[in-house]
Each structure stands twice: as structure tokens, then as C-alpha cells.
Amino acid sequence: MDQTAGTTTAPIRGQDTLHPDGQYSALAKLFHWVTVPLMFLALATGLTIRFMKDDAKMSFYALHESTGLIILAIAVARLAWRGMSRPPALPDHIPPAMRAAASGVHHALYAALILQPLLGFFTTNAYGFPMRGATAFLGFIDLPKFMEANETLAVALHWAHSLIGWALPFLLAAHIGGAIYHHALRRDGTLLRML
Ligand code: HEM
Ligand code: HEM
Numbered sequence: 345m346d347q348t349a350g351t352t353t354a355p356i357r358g359q360d361t362l363h364p365d366g367q368y369s370a371l372a373k374l375f376h377w378v379t380v381p382l383m384f385l386a387l388a389t390g391l392t393i394r395f396m397k398d399d400a401k402m403s404f405y406a407l408h409e410s411t412g413l414i415i416l417a418i419a420v421a422r423l424a425w426r427g428m429s430r431p432p433a434l435p436d437h438i439p440p441a442m443r444a445a446a447s448g449v450h451h452a453l454y455a456a457l458i459l460q461p462l463l464g465f466f467t468t469n470a471y472g473f474p475m476r477g478a479t480a481f482l483g484f485i486d487l488p489k490f491m492e493a494n495e496t497l498a499v500a501l502h503w504a505h506s507l508i509g510w511a512l513p514f515l516l517a518a519h520i521g522g523a524i525y526h527h528a529l530r531r532d533g534t535l536l537r538m539l
Contacts, residue, residue, distance in 0.1 A: 363432035367537050372431065375422035376538055379415060379457070383516070386411045390509050402478035409468065409475055410482050412461040419457035432537060449519050456508055456515065463505040466490070470498035 363369075368376070389408035396404045434443055468474055472493025476486040526534035 360433040362430070366432050366435070366533070368431055369425075369429055371425055372422070372429070373538060375418055375425065379418055379422075382411050382415050382418070383512075386415060387509070387512060399478075403483075405479040406475075406481075406483050409464060409479060412464050413475075413481060415457060416461035416465075419454070419461075423454065423458075434534075435532065437532065438534075446522060449515060449522065452515055453519060456512055460505065460508045460512070463501050463508065467498055467501040467505050470494050470501055472498075 367373075386408060389404050389411065393401065393404045393408060434446075438446075465475075468479070469490045470493065473479070474487060474489040475481050476489070480486050523535050523538075526532055527536075
């Protein structure tokens with residue numbers, strides 16, 4: 345079957361022996377797609393907490409922070425799995441610049457998946473507002489307090505958390521836009537590798 349770009353939306357086959365169907369492993373797909381709604385929830389709650397009042401605000405903190413820590417746990421497991429089972433090779437017809445762009449965005453996304461929750465977690469601790477009581481993990485699991493309150497550190501960590509928080513929607517727009525471009529315009533089967 346001719347599998348050059350623009351002629352098929354079928355998964356590219358026979359690219360490497362570990363992934364003869366050209367697909368990501370079932371576990372890699374599970375990690376990827378479970379992260380998607382959690383990430384949108386973390387972003388939606390993070391960006392709207394400031395508009396909430398009283399009890400609703402506390403529930404938003406608990407939801408935002410718990411979602412973020414779950415994302416972190418999944419990202420750690422996902423990277424460990426990626427270390428053990430490398431992803432399928434990209435089809436030969438993907439040009440070097442496109443490979444570099446995809447790889448850059450993927451690296452940035454992985455960095456954000458790890459760094460962002462850690463920054464958020466240490467921000468809350470540095471503000472002297474650890475995940476306990478009304479903002480416990482999942483609403484009822486009190487987490488240990490990691491440090492005494494330190495306003496200067498808290499402000500710096502919060503700033504970095506906000507910066508990545510605002511950069512993420514742009515990064516995701518590039519990533520999702522890329523996936524749509526490959527699928528709908530280039531029609532090279534890239535999206536199908538992750539489905
Ligand atoms: C991948 C996970 C996460 C994402 C994408 C994320 C995203 C965001 C975003 C976009 C904001 C709003 C920033 C702003 O408007 O300046 C925010 C605020 C915040 N996040 Fe996260 N966050 C994550 C994880 C966490 C975690 C794990 C914690 C704590 C355990 C946390 C604690 C906070 C706090 C305390 C704020 C400030 C809220 C406010 O009072 O305005 N975040 N986050
Ligand atoms: C509707 C939303 C999304 C779509 C359509 C999508 C699509 C894809 C596709 C098709 C790939 C495989 C690219 C390839 O073949 O090399 C991929 C990989 C990846 N995606 Fe997404 N994605 C979405 C959301 C997200 C989100 C929310 C994150 C995390 C914040 C994310 C992180 C990643 C990462 C890190 C990879 C690289 C996987 C690896 O090679 O280890 N994606 N995505």
C-alpha cells in the first residue's frame with residue numbers, strides 16, 4: 345500500500361520492529377488520554393480560582409491541587425514507562441523541521457507535567473497553606489507540611505507557577521493544532537498513532 349504523505353489516513357505500518365503497526369503502546373495511550381481531561385480541569389480551575397469566594401474557593405483549591413498531584417503521579421509513571429518502552433519511530437516522510445518542532449513541544453509538555461504540579465505544591469507550602477483540612481488531597485487526605493511559611497519564596501514559586509500556567513494553553517494549542525494539521529491537512533496518519 346502506498347503510504348506517502350497525503351495519500352492515506354491509515355496508521356503508518358512497518359516503521360520499526362518493536363511497533364510494527366506504528367502505534368504507541370496501549371499503556372502510553374492510556375497515560376496520554378487520561379492526562380488530557382485532568383489537564384483541562386487543572387487549567388480551568390487554576391485560571392478561575394481567583395473569581396471564587398469562601399467555601400467555593402476552598403473547594404476549587406482542593407480540586408485544582410488534587411488534580412495537579414494526580415497529573416504529577418501519572419506523568420512520573422508515564423516517563424518511567426517511556427524509559428522502558430520507547431515510542432514508535434516517526435514515519436520517514438516527516439521532514440526534519442517538523443520532527444524537531446514535535447519533539448520540542450513534547451519535551452516542553454513533559455517538563456510542564458512534572459514541574460507545574462511541583463511548583464504549585466511548594467507554593468502552597470511556602471505560603472503556609474499546605475494541603476490539609478479544607479484543601480486536603482481529594483478533600484480528605486491531609487498531606488505533610490514540607491516547610492515553614494516563607495513569603496519571599498512563595499511569591500517566587502507562585503510567579504513561576506503562573507508563568508507556566510499561562511504558557512501551557514499556548515503550548516497545548518500548538519500541540520493540538522499540530523495533531524489536527526497532520527490529520528486533516530497532511531493526512532499522514534500521525535493522530536492515529538495515539539488513538
Ligand atoms: C499540571 C498541574 C497544574 C496546572 C496546569 C496548574 C495551573 C494553574 C494555573 C493556570 C493557575 C492560575 C495562575 C494565574 O492566574 O496566575 C494556577 C494557580 C494556582 N495553582 Fe496550579 N496548576 C497545577 C497544579 C497545581 C498544584 C499541584 C498545586 C498545589 C498543590 C497548585 C496550586 C496553585 C495555587 C495555590 C494557585 C494560585 C491560585 C490563586 O489564588 O489565584 N497548582 N495553577
Ligand atoms: C485533544 C487533545 C490532544 C490531542 C489531539 C493530542 C494528540 C497527540 C498525538 C497524535 C500524539 C502523538 C504524536 C506522535 O505521533 O509523535 C501526542 C503525543 C503527546 N502528547 Fe498529546 N494530544 C492532546 C493533548 C495532550 C495533552 C493535554 C498533553 C499534556 C499536557 C499531551 C502531551 C503529549 C505528549 C507529552 C506527547 C508525546 C508522547 C511521547 O512521544 O512520549 N497531549 N499527542
